Amino acid sequence: MTETPGDSFSQLPLAPQVLANLQHLGYERMTPIQAASLPLALAGHDIIAQAKTGSGKTASFALPLLANLNVRRFAVQALVLCPTRELADQVTQEIRRLARAEENIKALTLCGGATMRPQLASLEHGAHIVVGTPGRILDHLQRGSLQLDALNTLVLDEADRMLDMGFSDDISAILKLCPAKRQTLMFSATYPDGVTTLARKHMRDPKEVRLAARHAAGKIRQRFYEVTESQRLHAVGLLLDHFRPVSTLAFCNTKQQCRDLVAVLQATGIVALELHGDLDQRDRDQVLVQFANRSCSVLVATDVAARGLDIAQLEAVINVDITPEPELHTHRVGRTGRADEAGWAFSLASLDEMGRVGRIEEMQGTPSEFHPLAELVPAAGEPLRPPMVTLQILGGRKEKIRAGDVLGALTKDLGFDAAKIGKINVNEFSTYVAVDRSIAADALRGLNAGRVKGKSVKVRRL
Numbered sequence: 097m098t099e100t101p102g103d104s105f106s107q108l109p110l111a112p113q114v115l116a117n118l119q120h121l122g123y124e125r126m127t128p129i130q131a132a133s134l135p136l137a138l139a140g141h142d143i144i145a146q147a148k149t150g151s152g153k154t155a156s157f158a159l160p161l162l163a164n165l166n167v168r169r170f171a172v173q174a175l176v177l178c179p180t181r182e183l184a185d186q187v188t189q190e191i192r193r194l195a196r197a198e199e200n201i202k203a204l205t206l207c208g209g210a211t212m213r214p215q216l217a218s219l220e221h222g223a224h225i226v227v228g229t230p231g232r233i234l235d236h237l238q239r240g241s242l243q244l245d246a247l248n249t250l251v252l253d254e255a256d257r258m259l260d261m262g263f264s265d266d267i268s269a270i271l272k273l274c275p276a277k278r279q280t281l282m283f284s285a286t287y288p289d290g291v292t293t294l295a296r297k298h299m300r301d302p303k304e305v306r307l308a309a310r311h312a313a314g315k316i317r318q319r320f321y322e323v324t325e326s327q328r329l330h331a332v333g334l335l336l337d338h339f340r341p342v343s344t345l346a347f348c349n350t351k352q353q354c355r356d357l358v359a360v361l362q363a364t365g366i367v368a369l370e371l372h373g374d375l376d377q378r379d380r381d382q383v384l385v386q387f388a389n390r391s392c393s394v395l396v397a398t399d400v401a402a403r404g405l406d407i408a409q410l411e412a413v414i415n416v417d418i419t420p421e422p423e424l425h426t427h428r429v430g431r432t433g434r435a436d437e438a439g440w441a442f443s444l445a446s447l448d449e450m451g452r453v454g455r456i457e458e459m460q461g462t463p464s465e466f467h468p469l470a471e472l473v474p475a476a477g478e479p480l481r482p483p484m485v486t487l488q489i490l491g492g493r494k495e496k497i498r499a500g501d502v503l504g505a506l507t508k509d510l511g512f513d514a515a516k517i518g519k520i521n522v523n524e525f526s527t528y529v530a531v532d533r534s535i536a537a538d539a540l541r542g543l544n545a546g547r548v549k550g551k552s553v554k555v556r557r558l
């Protein structure tokens with residue numbers, strides 16, 4: 097992609113400190129959805145925009161809602177509804193980064209699955225922006241712990257997914273409690289009837305922003321391989337050993353296939369984890385942390401389990417089975433090749449699945465590129481290993497541990513190079529720190545023998 101003048105944030109009516117912050121965040125030019133929606137949204141229009149995961153939606157609504165905000169008015173002025181807790185957490189974090197241009201903007205996440213009491217306490221302290229899932233937001237509205245009289249911006253993020261997940265009634269109930277005079281911004285990857293109905297009922301002359309559904313040519317390289325059933329799972333290992341992607345999301349059509357694939361990959365020494373609906377929230381967090389911090393090579397999931405997942409830096413997506421729905425195939429494939437990076441999308445198809453491949457070709461308007469399995473030769477040297485290892489410190493927010501404490505213990509106290517320390521996630525009861533594989537054993541020993549925040553801690557390797 098070449099830079100065109102139309103891509104620059106500087107042409108938007110944004111304050112200089114906001115532009116400076118964007119530059120600081122590495123936002124050099126607008127993504128297509130941002131370029132199409134921001135001028136309209138910043139002019140105060142209601143918007144219904146079609147955008148897939150990873151297209152830069154958050155800034156498309158965060159910049160307008162921040163522009164509508166009066167920081168000195170201590171009341172909830174913006175509400176963002178998201179389908180899942182993970183998405184809500186990510187949106188809150190991104191809003192906080194984008195809000196850094198101004199002092200003291202408070203954003204709060206309110207989601208189900210978390211205990212009520214801390215949420216009630218946070219609400220008492222006040223917030224300008226609330227991000228959450230519909231069920232829990234409605235719960236707070238009904239208890240009176242959340243008021244929306246000062247609301248001026250309402251965002252529905254991934255509206256189609258929220259409807260899919262059965263949030264329709266909750267959303268309608270929330271909309272009825274919002275002031276009529278407000279700006280509403282709705283984002284959705286697809287436009288099922290429910291979404292159109294919502295827009296018609298609750299939006300004011302919305303401007304429609306649609307982008308071509310097809311992915312930027314050349315950014316995602318798609319390849320198909322013909323396999324027999326007995327080759328299929330083994331072929332995933334061949335792909336990984338040949339292309340050596342650091343992070344791969346592998347889609348299966350069934351839970352059983354997910355379990356089988358994880359077993360096959362683990363048996364060959366590949367670090368693979370399964371994301372499935374039966375995991376409790378803590379296990380799910382643990383799996384996602386390990387994948388996001390690059391200490392797990394392959395995340396294996398069904399479409400349902402992967403719903404709402406937003407992971408940057410996916411080098412590859414593998415369709416272990418071909419989905420019967422061509423739309424889903426496009427969604428799966430769209431998970432790779434985020435922002436400006438190239439990505440691989442591999443699909444394994446048996447003869448029985450060729451009809452499905454045909455429908456995918458029809459939808460994409462291009463013939464699929466088939467390659468022989470025999471082309472896949474393992475790269476020489478070590479088998480595929482994730483670059484990082486996750487260490488779990490038993491203790492988290494409850495113990496008032498912060499990321500800086502862990503980084504300090506590793507770099508200042510133990511003398512490790514900061515470049516060898518990866519993501520640090522502090523959860524309620526646990527802290528996860530990714531360290532370079534080469535220092536994992538020493539870091540584990542050092543942390544167990546030393547102190548974090550003046551206290552000795554228990555640490556284990558995941």
Ligand code: ADP
Pocket residue numbers: 122123124125126127130147148149150151152153154155190406408435
């Ligand atoms: P979506 O909500 O559409 O899934 P996000 O808003 O989470 O996408 O953006 C995906 C990633 O791209 C995030 O890491 C975000 O910081 C980054 N990003 C968004 N817009 C830009 C931009 N204009 N330039 C560079 N990076 C961007």
Ligand code: MG
Pocket residue numbers: 149150153154183187253406
């Ligand atoms: Mg998002």
